[in-house]
Amino acid sequence: MPKMNLSHFEAALLFAFFTSVVLGVITKRSDRERVRYAVYCFVCFLAAIFGLSWLMYLGHG
């Protein structure tokens, strides 16, 4: 199996994508709601990634 080298950001994006898809599929009833919720979760993950990254950057000095 080939070895994969990803940056922190790429790995976090993939994690966010698959987790959002599963959360969307299992929590909502209609397809439209599922897509909307998955997108919402993905955006929340992105906000957390950027927010926490800046927090760590600024906190590190």
Next chain:
Amino acid sequence: MAEKSKSESEAMPPLSKWVPAVLVAWLIPGGGHFLLKRPGRGAVLGASVACMFVLGLMMRGALFQPQGGDILTMVIYVGGFIANLMNGLLYILTVGLGYSQPDMPGHVHDYGAKFLVAAGLLNILAMVDAFEIATGKKD
């Protein structure tokens, strides 16, 4: 008495109704949904869990083994092992085919281990969803 037995039966549906779906959902991610005739959702769930697991392997993530010691070590390693185990056949095949990546420093390996655990946790969510569909709590 009759009320009591009625409430008990409402609290716990018969095993034959949900055990096959949950078992298949554990062994084959998304399989429980296929068994319950929800192929679209099953395919999406299965693909997501399998992709995450394979990405974890490609990043050479370590699989957890239960360890004793202090409480934090035990929670992390036993919890990680259970989460890995929840990948079903993916985990069984991976271990059976001899994958034994040691825990190494580096963010890629670290993410790999987290992907393997997260895939198992997502499969638990899929199993719960299959359970709810099988018992009629959800359509």
